[in-house]
Amino acid sequence: MKGGFRQSMAWLHTWSGLLVGWVLFAVFLTGTVSYFRAEISFWMRPELHAARVAPDAAENVLRRMHALAPSSSSWIINLPSERDPLARVFWRDPSAGGNRFRRAILDPATGEDLPARETLGGDFFYTFHYQFHHMPVLWGRWIISVCAMFMLVAILSGIVTHRRIFADFFTFRPRKGQRSWLDGHAVTAVLALPYHLMITYTGIVTLMLMTMPWGVQVAFKGDNQAFSATVFGLERPSPRSGQAAPLAPVMPMLDAASRHWGGAQPGRITVNNPGDVTSTVQVFRVDDDRLSVNRQVVSFNGVTGAMVSASGGNRPAAETRGVMVGLHRGVFGGGAMRALFFLSGLMGTVMVATGIILWAVKQRQKLGARAGAGTRLVEVLNVAAIGGLPIAMTSYLWANRLLPVEMAQRSAWEVHVFFIAWGIAAMHPLLRTHRRAWVEQLGLGAALLLLLPALNAVTTHSHLGITLPAGQWALAGLDLLALGFGAALAFAAWHVGQPVAEKRHARHPARQVNPVPAE
Amino acid sequence: MTIHLSPHRAGRNAGIGSRSVAAILGGYGLASLAAMSLALLPGPPAEAVLWGMMASYAVMAAAVMWCFAAGSALRAWTGLLIPALPLVAWLWINVGGGA
Amino acid sequence: MLPLGFVSAFAGFAALCLAMERHHGDALGTRRIPARRALVLRVAGWLLLALSLPLCASGWGWGMGVVAWCGTLSAAALPLVLLLSYAPRLITWLALALPPLAGLSLALRTP
Numbered sequence: 001m002k003g004g005f006r007q008s009m010a011w012l013h014t015w016s017g018l019l020v021g022w023v024l025f026a027v028f029l030t031g032t033v034s035y036f037r038a039e040i041s042f043w044m045r046p047e048l049h050a051a052r053v054a055p056d057a058a059e060n061v062l063r064r065m066h067a068l069a070p071s072s073s074s075w076i077i078n079l080p081s082e083r084d085p086l087a088r089v090f091w092r093d094p095s096a097g098g099n100r101f102r103r104a105i106l107d108p109a110t111g112e113d114l115p116a117r118e119t120l121g122g123d124f125f126y127t128f129h130y131q132f133h134h135m136p137v138l139w140g141r142w143i144i145s146v147c148a149m150f151m152l153v154a155i156l157s158g159i160v161t162h163r164r165i166f167a168d169f170f171t172f173r174p175r176k177g178q179r180s181w182l183d184g185h186a187v188t189a190v191l192a193l194p195y196h197l198m199i200t201y202t203g204i205v206t207l208m209l210m211t212m213p214w215g216v217q218v219a220f221k222g223d224n225q226a227f228s229a230t231v232f233g234l235e236r237p238s239p240r241s242g243q244a245a246p247l248a249p250v251m252p253m254l255d256a257a258s259r260h261w262g263g264a265q266p267g268r269i270t271v272n273n274p275g276d277v278t279s280t281v282q283v284f285r286v287d288d289d290r291l292s293v294n295r296q297v298v299s300f301n302g303v304t305g306a307m308v309s310a311s312g313g314n315r316p317a318a319e320t321r322g323v324m325v326g327l328h329r330g331v332f333g334g335g336a337m338r339a340l341f342f343l344s345g346l347m348g349t350v351m352v353a354t355g356i357i358l359w360a361v362k363q364r365q366k367l368g369a370r371a372g373a374g375t376r377l378v379e380v381l382n383v384a385a386i387g388g389l390p391i392a393m394t395s396y397l398w399a400n401r402l403l404p405v406e407m408a409q410r411s412a413w414e415v416h417v418f419f420i421a422w423g424i425a426a427m428h429p430l431l432r433t434h435r436r437a438w439v440e441q442l443g444l445g446a447a448l449l450l451l452l453p454a455l456n457a458v459t460t461h462s463h464l465g466i467t468l469p470a471g472q473w474a475l476a477g478l479d480l481l482a483l484g485f486g487a488a489l490a491f492a493a494w495h496v497g498q499p500v501a502e503k504r505h506a507r508h509p510a511r512q513v514n515p516v517p518a519e
Numbered sequence: 520m521t522i523h524l525s526p527h528r529a530g531r532n533a534g535i536g537s538r539s540v541a542a543i544l545g546g547y548g549l550a551s552l553a554a555m556s557l558a559l560l561p562g563p564p565a566e567a568v569l570w571g572m573m574a575s576y577a578v579m580a581a582a583v584m585w586c587f588a589a590g591s592a593l594r595a596w597t598g599l600l601i602p603a604l605p606l607v608a609w610l611w612i613n614v615g616g617g618a
Numbered sequence: 619m620l621p622l623g624f625v626s627a628f629a630g631f632a633a634l635c636l637a638m639e640r641h642h643g644d645a646l647g648t649r650r651i652p653a654r655r656a657l658v659l660r661v662a663g664w665l666l667l668a669l670s671l672p673l674c675a676s677g678w679g680w681g682m683g684v685v686a687w688c689g690t691l692s693a694a695a696l697p698l699v700l701l702l703s704y705a706p707r708l709i710t711w712l713a714l715a716l717p718p719l720a721g722l723s724l725a726l727r728t729p
Contacts, residue, residue, distance in 0.1 A: 005588055012587040152576065153583045160584075170635045170695070172703050187699055192692040201576065208572045214551045215558030215568040218614055230565040291681050317569035324573070333682045340689030347692065 009157040014359065017154035018378070020147040021356035022385040027144060028352055029389055031129035031199075032345030034122065035330055035338050038084045039474045041121030044400045046460040048105065048116050049475065053085045057108035058250050058269060061087045064111035065274070066247075068104065069094075073240065075271040076101075080108040081286065083474065087111075118410040119400055124418070125393070130207070133415060138210070145211045151200045158189060165190055178361050185354040188347040195344035196351065202328035205321065231318055233297075233311060237272035237280065245277040248305030257283040257298040260310055264289055264296075277303055288331045292322035335473075353386045380429045380437075387441030388425030390489065394448040394482070395421035401459040435496060442493035449486030453479040534592045542586035545599040550579035552606040559613045623673035623687065625720040627694035630666030632713035633659045635698065644706035667691070 017024075033040065042048065054060065057080050065075050069091040076090040087106040092099070105114045127133070131140035159165070169190060172183045189196065204211070213224075220227045254266050267286030273279045279302025284295050298310045314322060326332060330341040360382060363375040399417035403410055429437035456479060457463035467476040557571030558564070582599060589595040635641040636651075637659035643649035651659075674690055675683030701709050 008587050009584070012584065016583075149576065149579065149583075152580050156580055157584060157587075167638075170631070170638070170641055170699050170702055172699050174703050191695045191699070194688045195692060204576050205573055208576075212551065212554050212572045212575050215554045215571040218555045218610065219558040219564040219568050227565060227568065230563075231569065291685070315563060315566050317566040317573070321569055321573060327685065333678055333686060337678070337682065337686055337689070340686060340693055343693050343696070344689055347696070 006161060006163070009160040013154055013157040013161050016150045016157065017352075017355050018359050020150045021352055022381050023144070023147045024151055025349065025352045025356070025385045026389055027129050027147065028345065028349040030125040030393070032342060032349055033393070034126040034129055035342045035345065036478070037122035037126045039122070039478060040125065041119075041123060042084060043475055043478045044119045044121045044397070045105075045116040046462055048086055048114055049460075049462045049472075051080075051085050051107055051114065052109065053080050053082065054109040056251070057087055058254055058266075060108060060111035061089065061106050062111075062247070062250055062269075062271075064106055064113075065089065065091070065271070069102070070275060073273060074237065075269075075274060077269045077271075079267055079269065081267065081288075083288075086114065117400075117405045119414055120411050124396065124415060130203075134419070141207055141210060145204060145207050148200055148204045152197075152204065155189075155193075155196055155200060159193070162186060162190070178358070178365055181354050181358040181361055185351060185358055188351040188354065192344040192347040192351075195341075196348055198327055199345070199348065202324040205324045206328055238278050240273045240276045241278050243277045244275055245279070245303045247271065247274055247279060247281075247302050248300075250281065253281055253283055253298075253300045253305060253307075256300075256307055257285070260298050260307075261285050261296060271302060274302065279303060280308070287326075288333075291326045291332055292319055293326040293329065294318060294322035353382075356382055357386070379434050383429040383434070383437045383441055384422075384426035387429075387438060387445065388422050390445040390485070391425050391441060391448060392418045392422035394445065394452060397452060397482075398448065398455060401455050439493050439497040442489050442496065446486045446488075446490035446493055449482045449489060452482040452486075537592035538586045538589075538595050541592070541595045541599060542583040545596065546579045546582035546586065549582045549599055549603055549606075550575040552603055552610070553578040556606045556609050559610070621720045622724060623670045623677070623690050624694050625716045626666050626670040626673055627690050628698060629713045629717050630663045630668075630670065631691075631695050631698050632709050633663035633666060635702065636710070636713075637663065641702060641706070644702055645709045670694075 058077070061077055061079075065077070068089075069075060071094045072091040073094065074092050078084075078088040080087050085108065087108050088103070089106055090101045090103045093102045105116055106112065107114050124133070130144055131137050132143070133140075162168075168183075168186060170187075172180070172187050174180055176183075209216075216222060216224055216227045250269065254269075257266050258264060265286045266283045267288075268284040270282045270284070271279065272282075281300040281302045283298050283300070285297075287293055287295070292314070294314050296311055299308045300306065301308055313319075330338065356378065360375060360378045363371050363378070367375070396414055396418040399414045403413055403417075407413065425441060428441065432440065453464050457465065462472070462475050464476055464479050466472075467479070554571035554575035557574060558568040560567045560570075585598050586595040589598055636645055637656045639649045639651060642651050670690060671683070671687045674687040677683070678686050698709065701712070
C-alpha cells in the first residue's frame with residue numbers, strides 16, 4: 001500500500017479489528033467470565049449450596065451408580081473438589097444404544113441424587129465463547145476460529161503500528177476525547193500483551209483439528225481415528241461379556257493411582273462395563289495441578305483391582321499442545337492465578353471495546369454530521385455489543401433466580417431470556433440518539449448488576465449476609481463482582497451522560513472532543 | 520485509514536479486494552501447505568502432524584501481513600507463490616502426485 | 619507468594635515510570651530528573667521487575683510461576699497507570715511503603 005509499511009499495517013490493524021470486533025468482544029467477555037465457570041454454575045444452583053466435600057465420596061457415588069445405571073457400558077464420575085464440592089456423574093444410556101449420555105448430580109456424603117433447578121449454569125457462557133448457541137456447533141466454531149485469526153492479525157499489525165510502546169507504556173490521559181480512547185486502547189493492549197497473544201493463538205490451536213486437518217490427510221491418509229488414538233491414546237472398550245462379576249473396591253485404586261503420581265489427587269473415574277467380568281476402571285489425575293491438559297490415567301482391572309497400565313509422558317509436540325490448551329483454559333494454579341487471568345481477560349475485553357469505539361469517535365471527529373450510514377451502523381453495533389451483552393448476561397442470572405423452579409424447559413428459558421434481552425438491546429439504539437442509547441443501556445446494565453445481590457438475598461439463603469461471614473468465597477465472589485461491575489457501568493453511564501453544553505463553553509477555543517459525540 | 524475519495528478509488532478498491540483474497544484464501548492455502556509439509560517430516564508421524572498444525576497459524580498470520588505490506592497486489596500474490604512452490608514440490612515427492 | 623511478587627512488580631514499574639520526564643513531572647512536580655537519579659531509578663526498576671519472577675516462582679513453581687509472573691506484571695502496571703492519571707503524588711509513597719509492608723506481613727504470618 002501507499003505510505004509505507006507502518007501505514008499499511010495501521011490500515012490492516014483498523015480493518016481486521018473492526019470487521020470482527022463485535023464478535024471478539026462477545027467472545028472475550030463470555031470467555032473471561034468462564035474462568036469462573038464452576039463458581040457461576042454453583043451459584044446458579046442454590047439447592048446444592050449446603051453440600052460439602054466428603055473423603056469417601058468415590059465409594060458413596062459408586063454405590064449409587066450401581067442402582068442408577070447397572071447395565072450401562074460406561075460411567076463417568078467427576079469427583080468433588082474444593083471448587084465444586086459435588087459429584088457430577090454421566091453414563092451411557094443403554095436404552096439409547098449406548099450413544100446418549102444421561103447425567104446426575106450426587107451428594108458426595110451420601111451418594112443420593114441432589115435435585116437442583118435445571119440450568120446450563122456457567123457452561124452456557126463457556127460454550128457460547130467458542131461455538132455460540134442456536135447455531136450448528138461446527139458453524140459457530142468456524143466463525144469464531146476465523147474471527148480469532150483476524151484478532152491475531154490485528155494484534156500483530158497493532159504492535160507494528162504502535163510506534164511508542166515504551167514511551168507511552170504508562171500513558172492514559174482521561175477526559176481528552178479521542179486521545180483518551182486511543183490511550184485506553186493502547187494501555188489495555190500493551191499492559192496485557194503477552195496474554196492477548198497467548199489467548200488468541202492458543203484459542204485457535206484449541207480448534208486446530210477442525211480448521212487445519214490437512215496434515216492428518218497426508219500423514220495418516222485421512223484416518224482421523226488412527227491419529228487420535230496415537231495422540232490422545234483413546235481405546236475402545238471391549239463389549240460386555242454378559243458374565244457377571246462384582247466391581248472391586250475403588251478406594252485402593254484411587255490410592256494406588258495417587259501414589260503413582262507422587263501424591264497428586266484423582267479427579268475423575270470412568271468405569272467400563274461395570275458388574276461384568278470385562279470391567280475396567282480408569283482413574284484420571286485432577287487437571288488443575290499442572291499447565292498441560294493432557295490427561296494422566298491409571299487403568300485397573302475392574303474385577304481384581306490390579307493396576308493394568310498407566311499413561312506415560314507425552315512427546316514434545318503433544319505436550320506443547322497440551323500446555324497451549326491448558327494456558328487457554330487457565331484452570332491451574334488456584335484462586336490467585338484465576339484472578340490474574342480474569343484481570344487480563346478483562347483488559348482484553350476493554351481493549352476490543354475501546355478499539356471499536358475509537359473507530360466511531362474518529363469518524364465523527366473527522367466527518368461530523370457528514371458521517372454516513374457506515375458510521376451509524378458501527379455506533380449502533382457498539383451499543384448493542386458493549387452495552388447490550390452485559391444486560392443479556394445479567395438477565396440470564398436474573399432469570400435463574402426468578403423463573404419457577406419446576407418450570408418445563410427451564411434451562412432453555414434462561415437462555416431465551418438472555419437472547420431476548422440482547423435482541424431488545426440491539427434494537428434499542430436504532431430508536432434513540434447515540435448518547436441516550438449509551439446512557440440507557442449502561443444504566444440498565446448497572447442497575448441489573450447492582451440489584452443482583454439484593455435479588456439473591458430475596459430468593460435464596462446464600463446471599464452476602466450469609467456467605468461473607470461463612471467465608472464461602474465462591475458464592476460471595478459472584479455477588480461482589482456484580483457490585484463491582486455494576487459500579488463501573490454506573491460510572492460509565494454517568495460519564496457519558498455529562499451534559500455536552502458545559503463543554504461547549506469551555507475556555508479552549510478548539511472544539512473539545514467528547515468521549516461519545518452527540519448527534 | 521479510511522478509504523478516501525480519489526480518482527484512483529476504483530483501482531484501489533480492486534487492489535484491496537485482490538489483497539484480501541490473497542490474504543484469506545492464499546494465506547490459508549500457504550498455511551495448509553506448511554502444515555502438510557511439516558506433517559511429513561521424519562520422526563513419529565503424530566508429532567509431525569501436531570507441529571505442522573500448531574505452526575501453520577503463524578505462517579498464515581505472516582502471510583496475511585505480507586499481503587497488505589507488499590508494494591502491490593501482484594507482489595502480494597507472488598510473495599505467496601514463491602514459498603508455496605518448494606512446499607508443493609516437497610509434497611509431490613513424498614506423497615506422489617496422485618494422492 | 620503473590621503479594622510480594624505483585625508489590626515488587628509494582629515498585630519496579632513505579633521506578634521505571636518515575637525515570638521518565640513526563641511522569642516524573644506528574645508525580646514529583648518537576649520534569650527535570652538528575653542524571654544519577656534517572657539511572658538509579660532505571661536500574662532499580664528493572665531489578666525489581668526481575669525479582670518479581672523468582673517471587674512468583676516460589677509460590678507456584680517455575681512452570682506456573684512464569685505464567686503468574688506475566689499476569690502479575692499486567693496486574694501491577696494497571697493500578698500504576700490509573701494512579702498516574704488520578705493521583706500521581708501517591709505513587710512515590712506507595713512504591714516506597716508497599717514492599718516493606720508486604721515483607722512485614724509475610725514475616726508475621728510465617729512463624
